[in-house]
Amino acid sequence: MILPRSFYTRATVDVARDLLGKWIVHGKSAGRIVEVEAYLGEGDPAAHSAAGMTPRTRVIFGPPGHAYVYLSYGMHECLNIVAEPEGKAGCVLIRALEPVSGLAAMRERRGAVRSDRELANGPGKLTQALGITRAHYGADLTRGDLVVRSAPDGAAPEVDASARIGITKAADLPLRFSIRGNPFVSR
DNA sequence: GGTAGGATGGGCT
DNA sequence: GCCCATCCTACCC
Numbered sequence: 001m002i003l004p005r006s007f008y009t010r011a012t013v014d015v016a017r018d019l020l021g022k023w024i025v026h027g028k029s030a031g032r033i034v035e036v037e038a039y040l041g042e043g044d045p046a047a048h049s050a051a052g053m054t055p056r057t058r059v060i061f062g063p064p065g066h067a068y069v070y071l072s073y074g075m076h077e078c079l080n081i082v083a084e085p086e087g088k089a090g091c092v093l094i095r096a097l098e099p100v101s102g103l104a105a106m107r108e109r110r111g112a113v114r115s116d117r118e119l120a121n122g123p124g125k126l127t128q129a130l131g132i133t134r135a136h137y138g139a140d141l142t143r144g145d146l147v148v149r150s151a152p153d154g155a156a157p158e159v160d161a162s163a164r165i166g167i168t169k170a171a172d173l174p175l176r177f178s179i180r181g182n183p184f185v186s187r
Numbered sequence: 188g189g190t191a192g193g194a195t196g197g198g199c200t
Numbered sequence: 201g202c203c204c205a206t207c208c209t210a211c212c213c
Contacts, residue, residue: 073206074196124206
């Protein structure tokens, strides 16, 4: 089942935790979400939306369930999913996936990787593995070629909380969530 | 097993 | 002009 809009129309932290275990599907490739980070609309200087609405951050303030894709360090695209009701900022960075289908296509897009564990265990790696680019900026994830669905076996995973990775502002907030013991978590 | 350094371009002041 | 929500390679245990 594709996650409905109402799933995303909630507090960003709740959406982030509940995204763990869900599947991101693009074409024939799919991955299970094992690691995410919450970026809040209020009181979070690390969030891109902290500087207000700009051409780049516009979608973060829009309706939930859409994709916010940005270019990181001039080279890598990163995928976020917009949360909170329309008009309020908040999004969830997808940091790592456990590949579940279409692995051959992922290997082709990723190039030289030593093992399947390295296919999508990082925010820039997973977009490359799934073929997600800035062309998906603003895409509606409740319909179309890129969607998020519930897993076939719906058991809720055990969740670890820790500090977000690679940021300098608000670096101590425990807004990174991952599935306990999962080997596809980035670190 | 570990880490240091460089690539590379858009967004905003 | 400065700042990055990163990744890969080389090199060293």
